[in-house]
Amino acid sequence: MAEELEVLDSKAGMPQKKQGVWSWVRLLLIVGILFVVLNNLTGLMKVSGNSMNPTLQSGNVLFINKLALFLGVPKYGDIVIINEDRLGYSLVKRVIAVEGDKVAIAEGVTYVNGLPLLESYTYGQSEDMEEVVIGVDELFVAGDNRTLGESLDSRDPELGPIHFRDIKGYAAFSLWPMHTLAKPLKL
Known part of the structure; x- marks a missing residue:
């Protein structure tokens, strides 16, 4: 008779064997939900190339915050990941100007709305660029390595401002x- 009795959990009134199965199902469900949430709200990216030197080097692995896109638009100095379909790969660049701003480069100095931008994080010197006005829902982005040919960014007419x-x-x-990344720029 003792063999016929099932041991019941005092809380749930469920056989321990069934409760164990449900524990595994709950665990797998939680892991699955976490995976979906984290995959859509965060990400990882490996830097390839020198366009963000000295801030980032080739081989750096970046933690990407996708959630912040739903909370507001990028600010001056933010480092953003750009999905560039025309190129077939993603870019990592710094936001230099936002919608409505005027950007020009003269003698290696970047000007936003007529004011020189203090860029202690850059390497190299930009070529001169005529003033451009950043359109609606656009950003002007640039790599921290301003040496000619080292960064494909908004300074290049082929790419221009990023939507x-x-x-x-x-x-x-x-x-x-x-390591942490540089704080947003103060204009």
């Missing part, structure tokens, strides 16, 4: 090697 819908997320920090 906001092409931003995949923000580079929150570097996972490898571990």
Whole structure:
């Protein structure tokens, strides 16, 4: 008779074997939901190339914050990940100007709305660029390495300003090697 009795859990009134199965189902469900949420709200990206030197080097692994895109538009100095379909790969660049701003480069100095931009994070010197006005829902982005030919960015007429819908997320920090990124610019 003792063999016929099932041991019941005192809380749920469910056999322990069934309760164990449901524990695994709940765990797998939670892991699945976390995976979907994290995959859509965050991401990882490996930097390839020198366009963001000295801030980021080739091989850095970045943690991408996609959630912030729903909370507002990128600000001056933010490092953003751009989905560039024309190129077939993503770009990592710094936001220099936003909708309505006027950007020009003269003698290696970047001007936003007529004021020189203090860019202590850059390397190299930009070529001169005539003033451009940033359109609705657009951003002017540039790599921190301003040496000619090192960064494909908004200074290049082939690419120009980036549309906001092409931003995949923000580079929150570097996972490898571990370090934070520069704070937003103050204009």
